[in-house]
Amino acid sequence: MRRFLLRRAVQAAVVLLGVAVITFSLLQLVPGDPVRIAMGTRFDPETYAALRERSGLDRPLPVQLGDYLLGAVRGDLGVSFRSGAPVTELLLQRLPATLALAAAGLLVGLLVALPLGVVSAVKQGSKTDGAATVFSQLGISIPDFWMGIMFILLFAGTLGWLPSAGYVSPLDSVTGWLSHLVLPAVTIGVVTGSILTRFVRASVLESLGQDYTRTARSKGLPESLVLRRHVLRNALIPVVTVTGLQLATLLGGVIVVEFVFAWPGLGNLVFTAVQGRDYPVVQGVVLLLAVLFLLVNLLVDLAYSALDPRISYS
Amino acid sequence: MSTNTAGRREAPPPRPQRSTRRAVGSALVANRPAVFGLAVLALLVLAAAVGPALAPYGANEGDVLNRQLLPPSPDHPFGTDEQGRDVFSRVLIAARVSVQVALVSVVIALGIGVPLGLVAGFYDRVDDPVMRFMDMLFAFPAILLAIAILAVRGPGSTNTMIAIGIVYMPIFARITRGSVLSVREQVYVRAARSLGASDLRLLRLHVLPNVLGPILVQTSLSLAFAILTEAALSFVGLGVQPPDPSWGRLLFEGRGFVESAWWMTVFPGVAILLTVLAFNLVGDGLRDALDPRQRSAIEARRAS
Numbered sequence A: 001m002r003r004f005l006l007r008r009a010v011q012a013a014v015v016l017l018g019v020a021v022i023t024f025s026l027l028q029l030v031p032g033d034p035v036r037i038a039m040g041t042r043f044d045p046e047t048y049a050a051l052r053e054r055s056g057l058d059r060p061l062p063v064q065l066g067d068y069l070l071g072a073v074r075g076d077l078g079v080s081f082r083s084g085a086p087v088t089e090l091l092l093q094r095l096p097a098t099l100a101l102a103a104a105g106l107l108v109g110l111l112v113a114l115p116l117g118v119v120s121a122v123k124q125g126s127k128t129d130g131a132a133t134v135f136s137q138l139g140i141s142i143p144d145f146w147m148g149i150m151f152i153l154l155f156a157g158t159l160g161w162l163p164s165a166g167y168v169s170p171l172d173s174v175t176g177w178l179s180h181l182v183l184p185a186v187t188i189g190v191v192t193g194s195i196l197t198r199f200v201r202a203s204v205l206e207s208l209g210q211d212y213t214r215t216a217r218s219k220g221l222p223e224s225l226v227l228r229r230h231v232l233r234n235a236l237i238p239v240v241t242v243t244g245l246q247l248a249t250l251l252g253g254v255i256v257v258e259f260v261f262a263w264p265g266l267g268n269l270v271f272t273a274v275q276g277r278d279y280p281v282v283q284g285v286v287l288l289l290a291v292l293f294l295l296v297n298l299l300v301d302l303a304y305s306a307l308d309p310r311i312s313y314s
Numbered sequence B: 001m002s003t004n005t006a007g008r009r010e011a012p013p014p015r016p017q018r019s020t021r022r023a024v025g026s027a028l029v030a031n032r033p034a035v036f037g038l039a040v041l042a043l044l045v046l047a048a049a050v051g052p053a054l055a056p057y058g059a060n061e062g063d064v065l066n067r068q069l070l071p072p073s074p075d076h077p078f079g080t081d082e083q084g085r086d087v088f089s090r091v092l093i094a095a096r097v098s099v100q101v102a103l104v105s106v107v108i109a110l111g112i113g114v115p116l117g118l119v120a121g122f123y124d125r126v127d128d129p130v131m132r133f134m135d136m137l138f139a140f141p142a143i144l145l146a147i148a149i150l151a152v153r154g155p156g157s158t159n160t161m162i163a164i165g166i167v168y169m170p171i172f173a174r175i176t177r178g179s180v181l182s183v184r185e186q187v188y189v190r191a192a193r194s195l196g197a198s199d200l201r202l203l204r205l206h207v208l209p210n211v212l213g214p215i216l217v218q219t220s221l222s223l224a225f226a227i228l229t230e231a232a233l234s235f236v237g238l239g240v241q242p243p244d245p246s247w248g249r250l251l252f253e254g255r256g257f258v259e260s261a262w263w264m265t266v267f268p269g270v271a272i273l274l275t276v277l278a279f280n281l282v283g284d285g286l287r288d289a290l291d292p293r294q295r296s297a298i299e300a301r302r303a304s
Helices: A002-028 A034-042 A045-055 A061-074 A087-122 A127-141 A144-158 A174-208 A211-218 A223-245 A247-261 A266-275 A279-307 B017-029 B032-054 B087-122 B124-139 B142-153 B157-184 B187-194 B199-235 B247-257 B263-290 B292-303
Strands: none
Touching: A002 A061, A002 A279, A002 B124, A002 B142, A034 A045, A087 A127, A087 A174, A087 A223, A087 A247, A087 A266, A087 A279, A127 A174, A127 B263, A144 A174, A144 A247, A144 B199, A144 B247, A144 B263, A174 A223, A174 A247, A211 A223, A223 A247, A223 A279, A247 A266, A247 A279, A247 B142, A266 A279, A266 B142, A279 B124, A279 B142, B017 B032, B017 B263, B032 B087, B032 B263, B087 B124, B087 B157, B087 B199, B087 B247, B087 B263, B124 B157, B142 B157, B142 B199, B157 B187, B157 B199, B187 B199, B199 B247, B199 B263, B247 B263
């Protein structure tokens, strides 16, 4: 068990390192002088020199890479080319809003996928199953940002029930925060839910076909108990793993939805940074989200092996 | 280490290809959603090929004075935009651009991913490093990585194709490798190898036919995602640039007019939805048709 954990942790560390190197190399792909491009018409020789110095752009490449990696470990991700503010600070400012939206979106997705997936597996082949399949096919085919706009058009424009965009801090008004959270969260939730529905259904179907289900039924247990105690518990374990893997897709969706709904999170930060050619900020967001994904998946892996006693530590 | 096998040519493996292909084909056709998908795709190919010639107006034929922001009408079935351009024509012409970008992106992803997967599956020593690298790419949310690539290289169709290609390459590598690994363990492959078959021969005769199925399925699904990704990238201004129209670009331009001219946003969006749905349905249909167990189930159902 310990050897497995160690190997897993080493693997994760290698991938983490690779992710940081890839992120670092993004800056090297800029055709030209990144600082000059970022400053554009606001060019001023003193600030230019200061930014170049701070970002270490004149040092040899291996040194730059080393500096970047060491800095990242210490929490120093450079400074914004636009404002000079530390990137880490900007990221931390925006992170809570994104996490809140991602969590809300995931929650909506699970609220949709779990019942729908279970019911369509239990009633396989029925009209409910068919309808659920159609729903999930549509859900994964629809452009999420477009659906968001349609929601805004319907719920904010025509019906006027909810605000169309923006953000209210939960510290100021919980209802305000919630009312601004609903549409973006549902937008994300529909897509995530559609993806997850298919997995839940497949997983429950597989559980239903297992020997332990047959045994439980032949013992005379009522179907609801069979479901609760045997089928669902086993079916939900792979769903946890898949949800972890889906985190990358979820975060991608959050980014674009933030753009549509003017939600002040990391997504919006990235877009502003891209407009302003603020490369260190773009790098920072990319690194942060990738690291988040890796951490969550590592935790999920470890939890999975802890939850399922059948997993062997080879 | 092969001995001289002159005069001892390996008997060609049984070639069930033709009947397998026919079986797969008929299993696919039995799947009604997949057929719907194929029909939509046929329309799409038609639109991409001849659309620009058939469109009633040009992509950039605007008339701000007379035709600005008109709602749908017999003259303009999808209405006009803020420059007086006919939205229907633009949607039709944009089909070609969107499809082109998606197609090239997936070809790039295939072109890099499949060889990498083959090599990783075949040669154990490269397997670990290659797959670790894929794991690294998988850690980035696809859209974000594409945005970052476009941020540093600049917007535009070409860079978009490269960005999407890079982002989708890992999944092809993974699928190819998986197929290669499962084929390698088959008895007939090990037998062939023990008879001295070279790697290239094994590749050509045994691995490739088995790998094609999953790759085909993934191609259809990746085309779906490529269209969505291009749309998202163009929607935020990073993808296809004017004067070229793409569905995502049309949505970008409709952003300021969502409430006043809903037709600028609704129709391109529906076009994207239908196209992506079609690719997904065909991909799923292929997957079911190619899975031998599913296929026999489908055939049994048809015979009864």
